Amino acid sequence: MIMGIFYSAVSPFWALMLAGPAVLALLHASHTLRKTQLEIPTVFSAWCASIIVLVLVWRMRVPVLPDLHLHLSGVALICLMFGRSLAITGISIAIALYTFEYDGSWLNLGVNILLMAVIPCWFSDLLLKKTQQYLPHHMFIYLFGNGFFGALLVNASAGISTVILRSLLFPDANLPADAVAYMLLLAWGEAFLVGFLVTIFAVYRPVWLQTFDDNLYLRGK
Template sequence: MGIFYSPLSLFWALMLAAPAALALLHALRSVRKAQLEQPTVFSAWCASIILLALIWRMRVPVLPDLHLHLSGVALFSLMFGRHLAICGISIAVVLYTFEYEGNWSNLGANILLLAVIPCWLSDLLLKKTQQYLPLHMFVYLFGNGFFGVLLVNASVGGSTMLLRSLLFPEATLPADAIAYMLLLVWGEAFLVGFLVTIFAVYRPAWLLTFDDNLYLRGK
């Protein structure tokens, strides 16, 4: 849920692009090359970028530039960690903008909404659960794989609607848009929790935020 088709003013385009560019630059400098060199991880990362752009296209229009669709960013962040996720989701934003004729002036805003904010929030929730909750596999699966996903995806929808209301006050938001967004987020949380459980069992290499030494050893 981004702002792809309603052009932003030059002022807002620059104001939103600046923090997005700084966060992306920091993520690029912080990426550990060894993570992508693990078997199948790079392929999974590239495939996830393409899938994100396709998932965003399967949407239900609410307003000309407000669409409800699966987010996918919380799962991406759990799979690859904050830095790789910010880079990957940013590439997906560029691909979506290019493939579906989005407005390039909105690129910074969409990277901020879809990559930077959710990935930072997902990383924060992961660290807080590790700090305050027992280091157990089920805490990871339910705390991060379900409830964390619920909060992260809700933040994407909520921040997009809020920013859109501030930038385009003349476009009235439908009264039931938030309710439908939360229902979709709830359903996606179940789906992502299911996928995270499968990956933790059969493809743990794809979950870079899942550490066997923390969650399994000695349990």
């Protein structure tokens, strides 16, 4: 995936303008966060571990330009595991840790939270609600509709959003013609991984999959 703008200097004006929606989204996430989620045994540990894993996964990257890299995203899986509010909070913490650990630009913090946390988490939540509204309430609809195809769309939307924003903020930077194609190919591969992990969690660790409702998808089937 192509995600985040950690090292290219964003102008203070755009940094503040884009940080506004990110701050509002974080405040909304903190307001709607259900703390009882973290009181469920092993969920808090899984949430903390996912933050650390995200930082490590983002570091395993293939450079395209000095501040443009291809790497796994992980955000689609986090959204399905913990839901929108908790996922936005956790991914935002991971972004701050990545910025601190690898000397990223703190001025870009709001931009990265918007691109890597807010947009994918809200889109993932929208897809989940629409599949529940219009498709049969069946376990395989969740696994394939959200775990595979949903993850593909979420990761692709995050990558495309980053490409579009980079082209607006840095019009003189030339993006390689095949970068988007490789990004979409990597999103396709990650969708298989997310679908596999979601299936494993649904069977063996359903408590880690907060968006999977047993009463909705399994009862009476």
